[in-house]
Structures are given as structure tokens and as C-alpha cells.
Amino acid sequence: MTLPLELTGVALAANLASHGDRPAVLTGGRVLSYSDLAQRVEAFAARLGTVRRLVVLAADNSIESLVAYLAALASGHPLILAPAGNDAALESLITSYDPDVIIRPGASLPSTVPGHQAGPLLEELRPGTRHELHPDLALMLSTSGSTGSPKLVRLSHHNVQSNAESIAEYLNIDGGDRAMTTLPMYYCYGLSVINSHLLRGAGIVLTELSVVDPCFWELFRNRRATSFAAVPYTFELLDRVRFTDMELPSLRYITQAGGRLEPETIVRYSKEGQRNGWELFVMYGQTEATARMAYLPPHLATTFPGSIGIPVPGGNFRIEPVPGLDDGELVYTGPNVMLGYAESPADLAAGRAVHELRTGDLARKHDSGLYEVVGRRSRFVKIVGLRIDLGQVEKTLHNLGLQAACAGTDQRLVAAVEGNHDERLLAKTLAQSLGLPRAAVEVRAVERLPRLATGKTDYPAILGLAAPPEGPGRTTAPPGAEATAAPEDIRRIFAEALEVTDIDDGDTFVSLGGDSLSYVAASVRLEKALGHLPADWHVTPVGNLVAKARPARKRRRLFAPLETSIVLRAVAIVVIISTHMDLIAWPGTAHILMALAGYNFARFQLGGDRLPRLKRQARSLARVVVPTVAFIGAVMLLTDKFNYTPANLLMLNTVIGPSGWTDAWHFWFVEVLVYVLVAMMALLAIPWADRAEKRFPLAFPVALIGVGLLARYNLVPIDILHTRPVLWLFALGWALARARTVPQRLILSVIAALALPGYFDNPWREATILAGILLLAWIPALPLPAVLHGLFGTLASASLYAYVTHWVIFPDFKEHTPVLAVALSLAVGVAYWAVSMRIMGRVLRLGTAAPRKPVNSGRTKDKKREGLPPAARA
Template sequence: MSTQLDLQRLSIAANLANYGDRTAVAASNGVLTYRELAGRVEELGRRLGTERRLVALTAGNDVDSLVGYLAAMAAGHPLILLPADKPAALESLVAAYDPDVILSSANGRTVLEERRPGTGHTLHPDLALLLSTSGSTGSPKLVRLSYENLQANAESIAEYLGITEYDRAMTTLPMSYCYGLSVINSHLLRGASLVLTDLSVVDPCFWDLFRREGATSFAAVPYTFELLERVGFAAMKLPTLRYVTQAGGRLGPDLVRRYAGLGARSGWDLFVMYGQTEATARMAYLPPRLAGTSPGAIGVPVPGGAFRIDPVAGLEHGELVYSGPNVMLGYAQTPADLGLGRTVDELRTGDLARKNADGLYEVVGRRSRFVKIVGLRVDLGQVERILADLGIQAASAGTDQGLVVAVEGEHDPALLGKLLAQGIGLPRAALEVHSVPELPRLASGKLDYPAVLALAKPTRQHAPSSTNSGATPQDSVVKIFEDTLELTDISDGDTFVSLGGDSLSYVAASVRLEQALGHLPPDWHITPVGVLGARLEQPRPRKRRLFARLETSIVLRAVSIFLIVSTHIGFLHWQGAAHVLMAVAGFNFARFQLSGERMPRLRKQVASLARVIVPSMAFIGFAYLITDRYSLANIVLLNAIIGPEEVTTRSHFWFIEVLVYVLVSMTVLLALPWVSRAEKRFPFLFPLVLLAAGLLTRYEHFEPGIPHTPPIFWLFALGWAVARARHILQRGAVSVLAALTIPGFFDNPARELTVLAGILLLLWLPSIPVPAGLRRLTVLLASASLHIYLVHWLVYPLLVELSPALAVVASLAAGSAYWALCSVAPTVIGRAKSRILSAR
């Protein structure tokens, strides 16, 4: 049964001509005015016919797709909107819903495939649009949206964003995704312009287009912000940018706060938003003025909408329920459902929430078995049903980072992974399939989903291509990170810093990466594994070099430990190297210990502290047992505070103690939420404030070699400021501070010059050439510097009378051996534990 076209249509699409000669669309192939766009829409509407029919559109961010969408909406034809780059989704939904017409674009023109002259469906007069839930694909379950839903949500969004006819939005998201479509609807509603593009934000051409067209906004999902970090968005000059919107998953509070602060400084607003396809697009937004103080909130309901929280038995928080004119008509799972009217009046979101003291709503968890991966909501039950239809028993679990599926019996995981990735629209890298003899179950007989999730393991390694003759599979980025960080679960989106890398593991990782890549990018430690792996596969020339460049901090660590040991032994006399190492410690702390959200960052800092404290206490405890030179205070690294005066060698380990005191103090300080926010918002100013505080004690009486934390702390803060100095003015300011504060710290000008030179090298030279023959030795000494400092106190007294030079060499060798022992110990212990557990 058909329904006449004049019953319903979307006024956004039907009234385009009202905006006359204003620019509607800017695209790679030219500009369309609203009048011209209306003409093309009307022409395609005539081709679609005078009887309501079910239309399927494979859409990209191009003019033809936009015309196809608007033509169906203006003429009243219900539309299934599908991504153009997912042919499997088109095939699946065409088979499930049997559309009357399929629209696509090819070679700059709209292709209309008429599958029957009329319609084979009963179509409810309110039905306008059918979308996969939250942008997912591969499931026959679609959201039924009405013309009122689309119109009301566009008006609501345009209202709280303050969209006017002078706005120009970049299309950073697919039109087939409800978030991307809402950008189109809300701007066309107000006669604003769209800049249609499929370019990624990592492409310089995207930003060239942004500036050329005078764009005023773009939309982002959480992954977009990772890409923005990579391209240096914070330093970009975008004078026309008015606001950035974020949805498609939860953005970490630290990132919300950081980008809100960046926007406040740069003249644009950040709108954090919350929505679901079932609510057409948006249900809540966080007013930009509150993003800095309530970064974890979803905000307030959109205009015209309302929330309530219904209690959930057995849970602390209730379920968030939304009502408003944008709530869907209901779901469709078969063609028969297309004739249904409204079957739901409100939306039970499945999210657990609370309302804070400021009246803002906060989502605290999920009630249902859904995960959102790269902006796509995946129904874990649907994954299991897809495999069940193939006769395969499966259990699926996942997080917002990836999906893990266990299949029972002997199956090909690679083949099933490819099938599932196509079926649900996920990137293959976000999906793991494991074949198991039996699905893990609890004592009750229910599936044990935590056990399924625990199956996750690295299945992707970046093996070099045949053209990269200098690298082997063992030199892949994943393998390097596995070895140096002692991890096994590494994905393409991880970075050295996010995996918990610190200054102790940095040296080994950086050197092996340089060997594999042929060069070391300056930002490698914050570059995703997948990007580094792609660089590994690129051919690179092989040539012998007399000198090899090493990062300056690595060279300084190696040279400093050699000078420290040699000076203590009397082989030569060159003081100041230990204080250079303190500045390097601050430099590395800023690079490796300050990323991520507050609690994960705290765990990473504690783990890094343990890698300093445990080997130090273990060795000093050994020294206490075999000599009479140390006390229990030395073992627990409290000699500076409670050590007995009669122990003449009490200051041997002063550097270790001071370093631990400083690291503990900074870890505790940054655990305070307001301090953490301040550091994120003012990354360069923050260490300067610490430096100023440290300088208050810098001019106190200081006896060299005796532990006294406050007078040394300012050097740590100075190294921190070096790491945060991003441009020449900031580096110049730090240089001046170093030149003003270091002189007068010691009574020895040569010692002061050493410290100043070390800091200036760290500040101005990213790398230093060393003779190629000394490269491995330099790396070894830098890696083992902490352990050499510990061990040399016991080694050199045995040999110094025989030969100071021999004592130096033996101390360096013994310290390096202790470093190697400490490096392999965790792996050996872990394997032993695994064998014990397996035996049980």
C-alpha cells in the first residue's frame, strides 16, 4: 500500500530555495548556492517519482550524496542511509529490507537504480529516515526517525550552538553517521554553509581548505582529538574558528579541560555533547563556560528535552531516561516494521547517571552490553548472533578500545575476524578472535565474559616489508615495545608514553627504534605504534656513517655517569655531572610522567618510582650485609632524614635519595585534582612556578655531597621547564633563567659551567653526534646510569690502588651487569609465576 507524497516531508530540505544566492555548499568541484542546490534536489525528486517509496542511499561527503538525501527528504520518500565505503552493509540491508530504489554516486553524477516501479512496502506517513544505531553497520536493527524528529533536533542544536547564516561547517564525520548528519541538518536549517570534504584532520590539505573557506566549526569524536594532538592543533592559527563540538563517546575529563582552556585562549568554544541515534542525534550538551570546572559531565538537556533518573535494583546509580520531540518512533528489524507508528515515547539510554550539585548530569557507567569503539556502538549480543547463524557458539566482550571474541571449537580466527569486521563495520585492528576448546563459564553455567576479555593478546605486529632489508620481524615496533616495556598487550593506537614508558626504558627503546627506522622522529615517544610501524615498512637507504646521532638526554646521562664515577675514583676531576642528571630527571619526568588522566597517570608514576626504589633498596641492602659502611636508614633511602651522624659514608647515595624525594613529592602534588588541572592548562608556566618555589631555598647554605632536597629541587624544575619549552621565545626564557640562577650555586666556577652547559645542550640540541664505534657503549652507559651509580661504591675500592682506570672500567661493567639483571628479573619472575599457576 502506498502513501501520497503530500502527507509529510522535511521542511529543512523543502525550503532550501528560501535562502536564495547564499552559499550552501563548498566542495572540491565548486560552490553551490541554496537556489542551485534546491534546483538539483527538485530535479532528483522528480526522478524518484510521485509515489512514496523506500530509498536506500550510499552516502559519502560529496554533493551528489547530499542531493540524494535532501531529495528523498523533500519529496517524502523514507530513506535508509548507508556509508558508501561499506559495501557489505549495503548488501546486508538491501537483502533485509528490499528497498524500492538505490541511490549512489559515481563519476560526479547520481546513479538511480530502480528496483521496481512502485513500492513493495507499507510505509507509515511519519517515517522519514532509517539509521543504524550509533553509526554501527551490519545489523538489520534500524532506528526509525520521523520528520518531526529531524526537524526538532536540528532546531535544538542550532539554538544552543547559536548557528547563523554566517557559519560554515567542515564535514569531518560521515553523513551516514547521525552525528555527521546532524551537522548538515542544523546548518541548512539556518541558511549556513557546508564545506564538504572526506579529508582527515591529519591531512594538511584539510587545514588549508579550512582557512581558505573561512570555516567556523568542525565536529570531533574522541579519536579525532588524538589526531589533533599529532598534527599540533594547539599551535594552529585558525582565526575564523568559532567552536568545536565533541560527541561519539566519552572524552576524558583532562582532555575536555585542556581543549576548553585552549579554546578560551584562542577565541573559540568547546561544546561537549551527549547523544544516541535513538534521539536523532543529541540529548545533552555541556555549556562551554562549564567545561573547565565540570569536564566529566554531559551537561544539561538540549532545548525541548528532559531527563530523569530511574532507580535500578541492586545498583548505586539509576538509569538515565530522556524524553523530547527528537525521540525515535521505535526500532525496525523487518520490512513489516516500516508501517508502524510510534512505539516508544521516551528513551531509556542504558546509561547509569547522576545529577551533581550544579544541576549537571554525569554518566557513570553502562547497563547494557554495548561498547563504543571508534565512535561506533557495537552490540555484543549481535556479534554472538551473527556467529550463531553460522552454527558457531561464541562469547564476545570488549571495551571502548577493542572487541574480543571467543569461538568454541576449531575455527579459523583470521577468517572469522574478517567476516565480523565487515559485518559490524569495525576496523579489523579493533577486533580479536580466539578459538578455544570450550567457552569459559561461571559456576552458574553463565558465560564468563571477564575471562573472554582476558584472552586479549597482541595479534598484530609491524613486520618490515621486503624492501626494508635492514629490519627483521624481531625489530618491529611492537616487538621493541614488548621487550623494553615488558608488556604483551600492545595495540596500534598505543604510544611509548601511554604504555608507561619512562626514562629508564626510554634509552633502549629509542636506540632500537632508530636502528629499525633509520632515523628517530623527535616525537616518537608520543607517536602511535601503528604510525611508527608504517614508517618501518618504508624503504630507507643503508650507508656507513662515521658518526651516529643520539638524543641529547641519552648522551648527557652516559657522559655524566662516566664523570661521576671517574671523579669519585680520582681518575679525573670534573664535578657538576650529578646536578646535570637532576635536570635531566626533571626533563624526562615532564616527557614521560605527565600524560593521560589523573588516576592512570598516578599509577604510571608509582610504577616508575618502583623501578628506581626497588633496585636501589635491594643493592643497598646487599651492601649493608657485606660491609659495615651503611645503616638501615640507607636501605630505606631515609639517610638524609634519620641517618646517624657517625656514619662517615652516609652521603654515598645522596643522589638516589634526593631523586626519590623529589619524585614522590611531585607524584603526591599532581595527585591533587586542582594541581593536575593547573599543570594541564599551563604546561610551560607550571614548572616555572615550581622553579620559583625552588629558588626560595636555592641560596641557602649548601654543603656539596650532603642530601638536602630543597636546594636541588630547582634544577629538577628547570629540566621540567626545558621539556615544556616549545618555541624559541620559551627556550630563550629558560636559557636566561639558567644563566641567572646557576652562577653562585657552587664555589667552583667550572662546576657551575658544567651544569649550565648540560642544561643548554638539553634545551637547544635535540641530538648530538657521537662516533659510530662508541654508540653502543653510550647507550649502555645511559641505560645503566642509575645502577652504575649504586654499584660503583662497592667495586672501585677493591681496585683503585691497583689502577684507577681499571677501577672505572670495572665499576661501569659491574653496574651495567646489575642493570641487565634487573631488566630480565621481572620477565623471569613472571614466567615462574605462570608455570606455578599452570601446575596448579
């Protein structure tokens, strides 16, 4: 029977207009009032129709998804929430439940609401419904994160409304509050934040930014947010960004749920909140209870940090004895307990099948009246806030044709797979499908799955297959701690940085195909692992590095040296982008990067026979050209906002482009760098030049400096239109990498000091370039706070990609939020670098997959692979 929709909606979504012109949704660039939001919800509800239908929404943290969610909730259409961006999970739910309507992120037909330009894509599979839908059914959420499991929790209108009211009551939410969305909407915890704030007319600061992103905190301050939600993993990230040192005057409280937080962390953050005027609410819940079942009053957090607290308003606990155990199972009752589960469309017609919730957790009640969870009975784990059904994970692996079994804790998931498989690839695939961090998933290939005497799977044995926390590749020392690595650590770093699976003792970073783009990430990791990194480590055989490894020790250091070339690259890209958007005026750092390019060319692209060296140089050049051209092509294809030309795609604008400055000149630096690299590759391919460079490693680049200076002083007509010749700077960096004595470095420094004045007719710019060259010449490493090494390493690695992409990112933000524009430009550059390096690394090594000839032919293949991580051996 189809009921009138106005009688079946959830009140918090249907009554939005009652909050008037209060701000409802705030983003970085807009504010939507409750009146505006109500109009959009009403308009979208009209599109859903007057016949009650089953709707699937692929939700992200966008205004469009929020409107679609509220429209379904307000008008009584039963809604299944799925994760946007996970096509496999979405298709699994569609296949299992055959919805009438599918809503995906993306542009759609314009709304009739004034000012509303676009919305999500609404796909109507049928005008009515083929399902029998129970009148109480409002919302269905997955029980196991983003796996796409067909097992859903059925929630009623009263479940959603009552739990929002309960949460709003104990958090004392009012119209002045504003919550940041740190969690995805399709996750019950993230959804409960939205529901409880909309109920009270409070604001929602809608974002998908991470707490490690400086833009998140800038948005937090600009929008005067009062709270944010955290899972246990969030606190690790907060420590990483030094959250406790931040000035956040509007912060009123932090909530924590999604798994057990260590009592020490609870005490530490609770005390920090007491000092700074905010509170920490530790909470306990399950999707089956809509969201929340218990909370720990903030004033008790330092005294009872191991407790889940007391039931939420309207709820009750009891502990049911479990035979053979001292502690019983925690059972919850309350108006937020689900109707029951759904595993097929037939279940959508069912009414209430559950009246109390058996949590599967073992608990005890203390004399204080507080409850404490002490263990679990179920096959679920919570990792970074996501509830993972281990049985469903096993089914996923079985569907891939694998015989597998899974075990886990709240820190990691371990899967044992029978047969010889690529462990690293399987772990990466599994982590992506589950929405988990890669480090939280381990896959181990075994000959046979471990079994008990009864024939049942031995899950403790599977959990024991996990690498120990202090094992290879796992650095648990705090920032600034000096430690030395085992041989496996060193080989693992090489293997992961260069994506190779065959490393000999005689191999070096350079011989394995390393270049300046992969050098930074590898050097930062090696420095952390070894404590001290030799200046010539990149040409030192792996066996020698292993031999230098001493027994592990740790010594905390606040400051530690970081290679000057890395610091210069990181600082230069920040300064370049900041200058381009008029945040500062500091020209010259791009030409420091040109000298650094020559410096790294000498370190990574020389040595060895001509043909292998030429291949290595070509691969390195491809890592520059392909991502640049791909990005330019994508921009030209997707927008006409920038006047890029085919000359940009061919990287010839600097030669044949327009004489005046236009958008087409955005990539002059990359083009000139490519010209110089191609010229050097061609020169060194000549036999006599190859012999000369090897015989006179310093004199050869000094001669190139002389050739470049002829162009710099216009003594020969070698000029590329309006770009002053930079060959001499490239050659100067090359020579600095070859200089071994103080007199040699002194002579090169004098050349730079004499040649730079008048180069740009800008003393500040010339002084900046000279300062960078002198730092490179005389100071091998700069002392920096150890906690910043990772940040500098990431920015240095991504510097080229940030330079390429930032032109497209910052124009929309430059005028009003230049700091946000810089941060966003850097973040996009880092993301593009990460994706490009992974793709290019795989593609460029397709032709080199065959085993290489061992340096030490006396060793067997098995011996040669002993030091590699299991993923590399598989």
C-alpha cells in the first residue's frame, strides 16, 4: 500500500524551513540558508515523484548529495546510501536490490529553484516501484563500511529522528553550532553529525578535506566551526599536524567514535581540551542502533578513559551472561534500535524484527554506573572507523577465485591466500575496495590455510602472519628519532621507491633506474631508517649500505639535517606559486630549480655505457614530458578557460609561440628544461663526447658553462625568443655535483657571483638565485625540525607537478583566499605527482620485467631475493 508521502517523512528533513535564514550549509565559497536548503530539497523531492519508490544514492560530502538525501528522507522514499567513487560497491547494491531510482554525483537538469544551476544525476529505472516497501522503512545503511555487502541495516523514520534528538541533547547542540564534516555521509557516524545538527538548526561546514590538509583548518577558522568528529585514526593525524598547537577559538568540542581509542590518548586530549576551553566526547555506537548508544561525559574522561560511559538519552543497557565467561554480552534497547537486517528486496516489506540489540561486545558495569567494553564475540573489526565484516571480505576474495581466510584487529586486517600470488598487489586492491589505508591491510601468500585439529580455520594463526609493528619497512620511532635499519629495511625502501623486485648487493639507486623524482622520497625514508645518510648513497651498492647497518637504536632529535637540494626544491615551489598569485613577490626560485636540474642530472643520469644510460635518461625525460602533456591535453579538452595551443602539446611554445605573455607561456620552464635535457642526451650519445665526459667529469660541465655564458652575454645568437638562455645555470648545477674540493667549489661560486649581476636587471632576483647556488655548493644539508622532513620531501618530489597544475587551480581562489589557493595548488600537485609516478613507473618498467643478470653470478636466485619483502618475492 502506498501511503501519502507527507505522513511518512522524517521530521528533521521535512522541517528545514522552520529554521528560517540561519546558515545551514557552509563551504569554502558559499553559504546556504535553511530556507534555501528547504527549497532545494522540496524541488528535488518533486523529481522523485509522489509514488513511494526505492532509491539508491551514491553519496559524497557535497551539497547535491545532501539535498538528495534530505529529499528522500523528507518525502518518505526508502533510501539506500552507497559510497560515491566506489563503483564496485554501488553496482553490488544495485544488483542485489534492483532500485527504482539511482542518484549519482554529477550535473543534471536545472532545478526550478532560482539560483540552483545543477544537481546530481537522477536515473529513473521505472516510474513506479516493483517492491513492497514497509511504511516505517526510511533508510538503509551498510553494516560493513564500503564493501558493497548486500547485508543492510533497515532504519525507520523514528530511528533516525530519535537518535538525532538524543545526540543533540547530550551534546547540547544549538543554532549557533557549526560542525565540520570529517567523515563521509554514507558512514553512519558522519550521517549522525549531519542529522543532529540539522535537527537543531545548526550549521554544517561541508568538506571532503582531510585534517592533515592546512586548507581544512583554514576553512575551520573562516567558518568558525565549533566541532568535528574523529575516529581513532584521526588522532594519529592530529598529532602529525600538531593539532594541540593550533589556535581554534571557536572549537567547542570533539566527538570520537568508530572504534576504541587508547585510554592514554583520551586522557591527553581531554586535558588539552580542559586547558583550551573545549571538550572531548568519547562515544560508542553501531549502525544497528542508527549511530549512538553511549557516551562518556567529558568531565569523567580523565578518570575513566577506558569506559564507553552511559547510555544515550532514551536508551538502556543490560549485560546478558555468556556461559564460560566472566563478562557478559552488552545488550541495548532504545527507540534507535533498527527494524532488522535486509539481504534481499523481499526483506524491504518486513516490519520490526528486532526489539533489542545484541552488540556482540563483551562488557562489564562498574560501581560508578559506567560501562566498559572488554572484548568482542563477532567477526567484525573496526579499522579507522570503518566496520569491516571479515566474512564479507573472505567472500570478496573467493569471488576473485582465491582460497582465503581473514583475521584482524582494530589496527589491521590480515588475509591469508593459498598459492603463489602478488601479495602487494592483492593488498592494494583489497585496501582500495574496503576504503582502508594501504598500511592497514596485509596479505600473505601461504601454501595451505592454517587449520585447527577440528578442521576449522585457525584465525589466531592467520593474525600471527602479520609483520610485527617493528618489522621491515615499519618505522614506529617518533619524529626525530635516530634509528638504524635491518638489511630488509634498506632493500624494502629501494624496492618500493623504484618498484623493482630483483635487487643485487652490487646494485645502486642509479643503476636500478632511480632519478631525481624518486630520489627525494627514497632519501627521506632511508635517512629515517639509517639515522645518517651518506652523501653518495645513491651510487653506493646496496650491499655496502646493508653492511653499514648497525643494531637498531633510537635517539630522539628535534632537529635533523635534510639534504639542501630537497629543501631548495620544496621552498622554491612554494615561493613560485605564492608569487604567481601575488601573495608575495619573490622571483628567482625557478632558476634555482634549473641549477638543481643540472645538479640532479649529473647525479642520476650519467655513468655506465651509452645505451643503458640513454634508456635511463629517456625514462626520466618521459616522467617529465608525459604528465605535463597529459595535463595540458586534459585542460584543453575539458575547458576553454585557458588559451593553450597545440604548440603546448608539442612543447614548442617557447620556440614558435606568441611574442607576448599569454596563457601558452605557463609552461616555459618545463619546455626549456626538456630542450636542455634532450640536448644533453644527444650530446652524450656522441662517442667522443661520452669519452670526454668520463675522462674530465668536472671540466666537461665547466666547458658547457662557458658555452652557456656566450649566450647569456649575447655573444652568440642562441636565444629562445623571450626566455633568456639557462644552459649555463644547468651546467653550473652539473659542475657543482662534480666538484670535490674547496677550490673547485670556490671557483664555481665566483663564476655564479660574476655572471648573475645584470642577468635580469633585478638585484633581488639575482641575489635569490645566487643564494640558492651557494647553499647548494657549500651546505650539504640544512638542520630542520624532524617532523617537517616528510612534508619537505613530499613537496620536493611533487615540485614539477605542482608547477604544471597550479596555473589551472589558483585563479578561482586567488582574489579572496590566496593562502587557500597556494595550499590547494600544492595539494593538487602532490596528488597528480603520486598518481603520475605510480602509472609512469609501471608503464616504463613493462619492458624491463625480465630478470636482470646478477652482479654476483655465484649466488642463487633464492639467495638473491632473501632481503626483499614478501610482496617483492611473490
